[in-house]
Amino acid sequence: MKTFTLDHATSTKSALDALETGARPIAGGTNLVDLMKLQIATPDKLVSIRRAGLDRIAADGTGLSIGAMVTNADCAADERVRQKWPLLAKAILAGASPQLRNRATTGGNLCQRTRCGYFYDTTQDCNKRDPGSGCAARKGFNRIHAVLGTSDACIATYPGDMAVALLALDAVVLTQGPLGLRQIPLCVFHRMPGDDALRDNVLGPGELITSVRLPAPTGGVQLYRKVRDRASYAFALVSVALDLAMEQGRIARCALAFGSLGTVPWRDRAVEEVLTGEKPSPQLFAKAAEVLLKDARGFGGNDFKIPLAARALAATLGEATHSAKA
Numbered sequence: 001m002k003t004f005t006l007d008h009a010t011s012t013k014s015a016l017d018a019l020e021t022g023a024r025p026i027a028g029g030t031n032l033v034d035l036m037k038l039q040i041a042t043p044d045k046l047v048s049i050r051r052a053g054l055d056r057i058a059a060d061g062t063g064l065s066i067g068a069m070v071t072n073a074d075c076a077a078d079e080r081v082r083q084k085w086p087l088l089a090k091a092i093l094a095g096a097s098p099q100l101r102n103r104a105t106t107g108g109n110l111c112q113r114t115r116c117g118y119f120y121d122t123t124q125d126c127n128k129r130d131p132g133s134g135c136a137a138r139k140g141f142n143r144i145h146a147v148l149g150t151s152d153a154c155i156a157t158y159p160g161d162m163a164v165a166l167l168a169l170d171a172v173v174l175t176q177g178p179l180g181l182r183q184i185p186l187c188v189f190h191r192m193p194g195d196d197a198l199r200d201n202v203l204g205p206g207e208l209i210t211s212v213r214l215p216a217p218t219g220g221v222q223l224y225r226k227v228r229d230r231a232s233y234a235f236a237l238v239s240v241a242l243d244l245a246m247e248q249g250r251i252a253r254c255a256l257a258f259g260s261l262g263t264v265p266w267r268d269r270a271v272e273e274v275l276t277g278e279k280p281s282p283q284l285f286a287k288a289a290e291v292l293l294k295d296a297r298g299f300g301g302n303d304f305k306i307p308l309a310a311r312a313l314a315a316t317l318g319e320a321t322h323s324a325k326a
């Protein structure tokens with residue numbers, strides 16, 4: 001591992017001061033340290049933000065503010081989250097392992113990098129690691145890769161669970177940096193690769209996530225379905241986050257987001273429009289899947305994700321509409 005210095009910020013200001021000198025923030029370290037060991041990330045300076053005072057969950061008007069350093073374990077265990085935003089707790093608990101969730105943080109989870117094997121293998125071509133080198137995954141082993149939002153440059157997924165739930169819940173990411181305070185709706189936080197696969201999100205140099213804000217709870221049925229190779233300790237092949245309400249036998253409102261399907265956590269309002277106001281039926285769910293997947297493109301190994309996503313969507317909608325009626 002390359003030599004680096006490590007400082008400990010004791011406030012948001014001292015963290016931002018350190019970032020201004022070129023330091024990189026380290027939170028739980030569960031992704032960054034792996035990347036440093038593999039020499040994929042080679043920062044000269046790290047600043048730990050563990051003691052920067054960003055580890056509180058606070059009721060915020062009608063919503064909830066979750067500090068960037070709140071661990072995934074603490075967030076999922078919070079009574080307010082469990083009662084009013086159960087989708088978030090379910091998605092977090094579907095991810096990683098208890099040990100990892102004890103270290104992993106809200107801010108770090110949003111910024112975790114892809115699990116594409118070629119990204120982690122420095123002998124392989126990878127535009128995300130080495131821009132202009134190519135993408136070994138396109139013609140390689142691409143079973144876990146994206147079918148939506150891909151480009152010639154990169155077909156990797158954003159692999160996390162928490163952000164998928166946050167996307168369906170209309171979360172907003174609060175940041176501080178050289179340009180001052182920003183409030184970034186989660187739906188525009190992650191970047192599709194386009195012709196620049198290097199950057200996964202819209203954070204600028206020296207910008208720190210300070211918290212994530214959830215708007216008022218909706219009171220709908222909230223489900224997270226994660227399809228994966230093992231029942232635990234595995235990233236999603238496809239995941240579905242759903243917040244749905246029924247009225248008089250019809251879907252009155254629904255918010256849907258998908259994980260490990262696109263290059264970013266995926267939300268398509270057209271799918272929600274197809275469902276809203278309609279009576280649930282297998283035909284309706286199939287129509288929604290058609291809208292979701294109309295531009296989906298597989299690369300061989302991941303072709304199966306397209307029908308899998310349709311089935312995962314139908315199963316999640318079936319379960320939610322059934323329990324909303326009950």
Ligand SMILES: Cc1cc2nc3c(=O)[nH]c(=O)nc-3n(C[C@H](O)[C@H](O)[C@H](O)COP(=O)(O)OP(=O)(O)OC[C@H]3O[C@@H](n4cnc5c(N)ncnc54)[C@H](O)[C@@H]3O)c2cc1C
Pocket residue numbers: 024025026027028029030031032033049068069094095096097100103104105106107108109110111112159160161162203207208209210233234235236
């Ligand atoms: C074996 C394994 C299995 C896993 N399984 C899953 C899974 O099933 N589902 C899932 O969702 N995740 C999974 N993860 C990923 C894990 O959840 C992430 O590694 C973790 O959430 C990252 O958080 P962290 O606090 O450790 O981030 P760090 O590793 O400390 O940082 C990650 C990145 O975020 C940046 N960063 C951190 N905090 C901030 C901030 N406040 N502002 C700006 N930038 C910041 C860092 O500079 C770094 O670039 C798994 C990880 C491992 C190792």
Ligand code: SF4
Pocket residue numbers: 114116117118119125126127128129134135136137138145153154155156197
């Ligand atoms: S899919 Fe993206 S991360 Fe994977 S090899 Fe291609 S460019 Fe790299």
